[in-house]
Amino acid sequence: MTVLSEQTVYVPPRATAFRAVCERCLDGQLASRGYLGATVDGLLDLDRAEGSALCRRGHAIRVVRALPESNYR
Numbered sequence: 001m002t003v004l005s006e007q008t009v010y011v012p013p014r015a016t017a018f019r020a021v022c023e024r025c026l027d028g029q030l031a032s033r034g035y036l037g038a039t040v041d042g043l044l045d046l047d048r049a050e051g052s053a054l055c056r057r058g059h060a061i062r063v064v065r066a067l068p069e070s071n072y073r
């Protein structure tokens with residue numbers, strides 16, 4: 001039994017769509033299935049720094065926009 005911690009997914013600075021893997025689902029399935037059934041697709045608007053997603057089994061995933069490597073304007 002592992003302690004369940006919040007999952008966090010980082011979205012690239014200019015991306016609005018992401019695909020993540022729910023590690024909790026991954027934990028509960030056969031390794032031979034790979035990532036099948038554990039992927040989560042979601043959207044994060046460009047003007048949002050943070051959001052959330054739910055995998056198909058209802059596990060909460062925190063979505064955080066990654067900062068650009070350079071912040072010059």
Ligand SMILES: [Zn+2]
Pocket residue numbers: 022023024025026055056057058059
């Ligand atoms: Zn899940």
